[in-house]
Structure formats: C-alpha cells, structure tokens
Amino acid sequence: MKKKKREEHTNSERWLLSYSDFMTLLMILFVVLYAMSSIDQAKFAQLSQSLNMAMGGGKSIIAKENGTDANKKTTPIDTNVQQSEQAKMQDLKKQVDKYLKDNNMSSSVSTQLDQRGLIVSLNNTLFFDTGNADIKPDFQNELIGIAKILNQIKNNIRIEGHTDTVPISNSQFSSNWQLSCARAANVTQFLIDKAGIPANKLSAVGYSEYRPVSDNSTEEGRAKNRRVDIIIENSEFNKIDNNVKGNSSNTNTNSNDNTNSSDNTK
Template identity: 35%
Template sequence: MQSRRKKKSFDDDINPDSWLATYADTITLLLTFFILLYSISSVDSEKLKQLTKSLQNSLSPTGSVEVAEIENITDLKVQGGNTEYENLSEKLNKIINDNALTDVIKIREEDRGIVLQLDETILFDPGKAKLKEDTQGVLEAITTIINGTENDVLIEGNTDNVPMKTAQYGSNWELSTARAVSVVRYFVESKSVDPRRFAVKGYGEYKPLVANDTPENRAINRRVDILIVEQKVKKDTKDAKEIKETKEIK
C-alpha cells in the first residue's frame, strides 16, 4: 500500500505543460537570431513584415506555428555593404585599367572610402612639391574619376621618416602638406573641379603603410593618397529611413 501511494505521488508531480518552457526558449532564440541579423544588415521591409508576423503568430497563446513563405535566406535581401559604393570601386578599377595605369595607381579600400595611391616619383622630384610636367596623363585619369562621382575628396600627403630641413620646407609636415595642396590646385585651377569637394591633409612621416626600415619601404611611404570619401550622410539617411520603417511595423 505504501508503495502505491509513493508512485501516485510521483505521478502527481509531473507537469503536463513542462514542454512549454523548452518551446518558449526555442522561440526566444529564433527571435534573438533574427533581431541580430537585422541589426547588422539592410533588410527588405516587406520581408521583415512577413517575418515579424510569423514570430508574433508563433508566440500567440494558441501555440500554433505559422512560418512566412521565405524560401531561402536570400529572400530577405540582406545587403552586406553599400551597393552603390561597391559599384564605385568597380568603376574606378575599370578607368584605371582602360588607361593602363595599374602600375601607377594603386587602389585600396578603407572604412573611410576608396584610396587612390600615387607614388612620390610619379608626381614630384625628391624634396619638391611642384608637380612634374609628365604627370598630366595620370592626373587626367584621376580627374575623370573625380568628375564621375559626387563624393568628397581628401588629398593626403605622406613622406618617409628621413628628416626634412630646407629653406623652403622645415619638416616633413610642410613638405607633405605642400604636395597635397599642389594636387588640389591642379584639379581646381587646371580642371575646374568644384573646390568645395576637396580637403587637404599633410601627415608627414606619421601615417606609414610599412615600416621605414629599408629604402624600398621608405619609397612606398612617400606617396599622395587621394581618398574618395564614402558618403556617410547618404548612408545614414538610408539607415534612418529603415529604422523608421521598422518602428512602423511595431
């Protein structure tokens, strides 16, 4: 008799709704996953509405699960970056290739934008800030690139770490800045590009690409970088619009 009572007591302790805890945890994890996915991506608003509706139905008291008709992850139209800016990179490469300037202009992408890197020897004589006469072909191509965009442009002068001390330039600061100004003046005065699009910086030896420990490395660091600035304002406006759409869904 005592054994039967114990068994009955054990059976009474079983909660028939205990599966709901596991179910709720699973739904919470799914919700967290999609929120994270949205936070790092640009999501098509219509697909997001479908997804939100599906999650709301899943969390309904009836416990029924309705899945929106999303065949695969690409239907969410997740865009891992600024498509217009990626197209700009392709456009710049095409212009450089078409003008046979791949050995003269190097392209690198940074968070700030796309950088056209020009070696010192292409533009200037050692220790000088006056543009060489034979730089016209290179700067013509870059003018085409600049005129083909609406982006702001930052011209950055850079040197190696060899001290500069002449009557004209007291340090690498002055030399790097003067070189950047010479390039800007070419675009503005010779090519009539809108001066409001430009800014100038002279970094001296303090923004090297590689260590200044060999003559070859120092030659790499002596350069002018032309930065096609990523249009943050336009991107931020787009992000704000998407956030607004998300709030409206809620």
C-alpha cells in the same frame, strides 16, 4: 422589538478611481509636453517605460514607433544605400585600374578599397621632384585623366600627403610636415584648376611620416610611404570626417623635426 440598523459597507477602494484619473492626466501631460518640444529619444523611452510600469504594465505604442520596430524599418534602406555605393566604388576602381594599365602607370599608382572608400595612391617619385611640392609637367595629363574618372560620382574627395621618416631641410621646406601639406594642397588646387572638380568636394591634409603603409627601415618601404593618397570617401566615413577633428592639420608644422640631415629621396 426594535430592529438593528444594517451597518453601511465602506468601500475602501474608492481611492483607486481617483488615482487612475490622476495617472491618466499625468500621462497626457507628458505626451503633450513631448509633442511641444524636442527631447532625447532615449530619455523619453525611459520615461514612457516608467509610466507604463506605474500604470500596471502593457506595451508602449511610442516605444514601438521610436525603438526597435523603427530600426527594423530603416536598416534595410541603409543597407541598400551602402551596397549601391560599394558597387559604384568597385566600378570606379575598375575604370581607374584600366586607365593606369593603358598608360603604363600601374607600377607607380595603386588603388584599393577600404573602410574609408576608394584610395588612389600616387607615388611621389613619379609626380614630384625630390624635396619639391610642384607636380611634374610630364604627368599632369595623366593626373587629369584619373581625376575625371573619380569625378563621376558626387562623393567628397580627400587629398592626403605622406612622407617617410627621413628628415628634410632645404630652402623651401624645413620639415616633413610642410612638405606633405604642400604636396596635398598643390594636388588639390590642381584638381580644381585643371580637372574641374568642384572645390567644395575637396579637402587636403598632410600627415608627414605618421601614417606609414610600410616599414621605414628599408628603401623599398620608404618609397611606398612617400605618397599622395586621393581618397573618394564613402558616406559613412564622410560623416566621421566632417564631425571629428583630427590631430593633423594642413597647416601643422613640427618644430621638433631634426633638420640637420637632408633628404635626397623625397
């Protein structure tokens, strides 16, 4: 009697071996492409996650290096830098406050710390004649003294000119834009020429009446708004200041200003 031949068992899962090899080669290809080029980290993280899911899950080594774990390593360093800078700003403020007190200027010059850094506000009445952008000779030495204290740290310095809402019109300036810009520019040039502050640390901008710190409906409020702010920028604000262009410019003038009435208090 003839024996029956045993049926050969067909392996239906052979394709998995080829598929696994293909996926491995595909992953290697993308890793090599990543190593040879600079790509967006967020997009690469998405790509890495997709590959991991396609290959059956697992944790991504690359995601750990470029993602949350890396942030945890850098965050304490950033925090330490910010705390150190904040301590320097506070020490600088104390020095300026002492100088102002010793020279009887506390009522005309104020200091404060905010998200931008250290702000030293100069009252326009003390440093400028009405409707004029030239710094009064009587207080130039005091301004030099303040500037030398501020120059102790390497942070950039931003000079801002501000006015109240009362229109100005004289032979020199036709608008508050021009006056605020001229005062900011003159203080900046003075700090370069007389206080020895490097020009590449300085910037000047005029805001006219559009950055008030008080109510313009009262004389007291308008007096506070007429000022020049010297801002010692912290590193975070300096990044924003250098990368974002503001709407104001130190060459900007407002042709729509009402020039029919003169300002006798600026």
